[in-house]
Amino acid sequence: MEHENFSGIMNSDTSKMSNKLSFREESASSELEQILADTEAPYFKRLRSASWVELKLLYQLAAPAVIVYLLNNVISMSTQIFCGHLGNLELAAVSLGNNGIQVFAYGLMLGMGSAVETLCGQAYGAHKYEMLGVYLQRSAILLMATAVPLMAIYIFSKPLLMLLGEPVSIASAAAVFVYGLIPQIFAYAANFPIQKFLQAQSIVTPSAYISFGALVVHVSLSWLAIFKWNWGLMGAGLVLSFSWWIIVVAQFVYIVTSKRCRLTWTGFSLQAFSGLWSFFKLSAASAVMLCLETWYFQILVLITGLLKNAEVALDALSVCMTLSGWVFMISVGFNAAASVRVSNELGAGHPKSASFSVLVVTSCSFIISVMAAIVVMIFRDSISYIFTEGEVVAEAVSELSPFLAATLVLNGIQPVLSGVAVGCGWQAFVAYVNVGCYYLVGVPLGVLLGFKSDLGAKGIWSGMLGGTILQTIILLWVTLRADWEKEVQNAQSRLSTWDEKRQPLLLE
Structure with missing residues (x-):
């Protein structure tokens, strides 16, 4: 009886905390709608007041997500920087390993793990707290099972890269690095469900501290392994895998020991093995749209490896893609927001x-991306020396800088519009748009310009930029023409349908 009373008190307290947080968010949301609907107030006064309310809401959502994604990206970037100082071959190998092999697994795992965000968010809102831990375990089981066949790609990376036409020297060196990344696949399988589990409860700051700590350890160990212990590319890959496992273990320890997760994590459960097929279908659907985008620029790296002077081209593209990926993490935070x-x-x-939220979040992301593009153009002749000391590579990066700047500007718009599409429930439509713009326009046009017109990496990148521009224009057109009153009705209809068809999943 005492236990029941204690549990009731805990549930009551947690409900009050959850209700208090929801009330604050709902109050701000209602305030924003009231400001925008007040047509009697002067236009610029409404605009100023509404912008202030929206920016506060946006900051609370985007800032923590940006920090986590940036820190995780810097971990991989630091490995590339260390290896780049070993030589151009090593830089090309790590570039091909990271952008040609690792990103494939990253995109798939992140996409599948995104299903946890949807279900955990629903369960948390419905006060089905114990189901969050079940969903976490269920997703981890599926992702670990997916990691096993993915491991074959890593093991046979050398013949696969050679089959794609990559030079033997670069393929061989890349394979050595990739072998060290095999444990990282399983770290991904555990990390993304844990990450989404925490995000569903608005617990992001601990992940940021953990990622920062892992970065400090990673940089120290990488420097020792590469320059002091001479472990080479294999050692660099193993240290990178170890650093990701630090993130996984630290986050799981936080979940188990934190009072904030005492109701959502109640221990391991056999219930996690039930309903796996339904969960897999939902996870696979979540992965499709994200993978189509993640793999797009991976293909750019693979195609560039087929050029005559592949080593210099890959080195230059590696520097540009690393910088693009770093800035892209900011856009990913705005995408989530x-x-x-x-x-x-x-x-x-x-x-x-x-409608106003779309305007504010897109404007903020666009302004930051334009500033980043300007910085790239100002330091275009020297920016590559962060990664490598080669003057040939520096010259090649300088030539590619305008394409990098254009990519950064587009990345300030396109990911945010994809986030808007997800918020509106347009995922299926965007998947079709991605296939058409990326793989029926961008890739063929890039191959044509890169090889038939002898423009090399600049031609390949130009063609793929064309695909991104077309996709951005389509998403802008759809967003600008959206009937937001109708979208509200569609959202309410989808919520009713979800309740009817998906609620049993919460009650398993």
């Missing part, structure tokens, strides 16, 4: 707030 803000406002029946 856009998805949450739009879906929240549509679900709350606030069409004006949803």
Whole structure:
């Protein structure tokens, strides 16, 4: 009886905390809608007040996500920087390993792990706290099972890269690095469910501290392994894998020991093995749209490896893609914020707030990306020396800098619009758009310009930029023409359908 009373008190306290947080967010959301609907107030006064409310909401969502993604990306970037100082071959090998092999697994695992965010968010909102831990375990089981066949790609990376036409020297060196990344696949399988589990409860700051600590350890161990212990590319890959496992273990220890997770993590459960097929179908659907985008620029690296002077081209592209990936992490944070803000406002029946949120989040992301593009163009002749001391590579990076700047600007718009599409429930439409723009336009055009017109890496990148521009224009057109009143009705209809078809999943 005492235990039941204690549990009741805990549930009551947690519900109050959850309700208090929800009330704050709902109050801000309602305030924004009231400001925008007040047509009697001067236009610029409404704009100023609404922008202030929206920016505060946006900051609370985007800033923590950006920090986590940036820190995790810097871990991989630091490995590339260390290996780049060993020589051009090593830089090309790590570039091919990271962008040609690792990104394949990263995109698939991140996409599948995103299903946890949806289900955990629903369960947390419905106060089905114990189900969050079950979903975490269920997703980890599926991702670990997926990691096993993925491991074959890593093991046979050398013949696969050679089959794709990569030079033997680069393929051989890349394979050595990739062998050291095999433990990282399983770290991904555990990390993304844990990460989404925490995000569903708005627990992001601990992940940021953990990622920062892992970065410090990683940089120290990488320097020792590469320059002091002479472990080479294999050692660099193993240290990178070890650093990702530090993140996984530290986050799991936090879950087990933190009071904030005492109701959502109740221990390991056999219930995690039930309903795996339904969970797999949902996870696979979540992966499709993300993978189509993640693999797009991976193909750019693979195609560039087929050029005549592949080593210099890959080195230059490696530097550009690393910088692009770093700035892209900021856009990923805004992508998540856009998805949450739009879906929240549509679900709350606030069409004006949803439309205004799209404008604010897109503008913020665009301004930051333009600033990054300007910095790249200013330091175009020297920026490559962060990664390698080769003057030939520096000259090649300088030539590619305008394409990098254009990519950064587009990345300030396109990912945010994808987040808006997710918030509106346009995932299937965007998947078709991605296939058409990326793989039916961008890749063929890049191959044509790169090889038939003898433009090399610049031609390949130009063609693939064309695909991204076309996709961005389509998403902009759809977003600008959106009937937000109708989108509110569609959101309410989808919520009713979800309740009817998916609620049993929460009650398993």
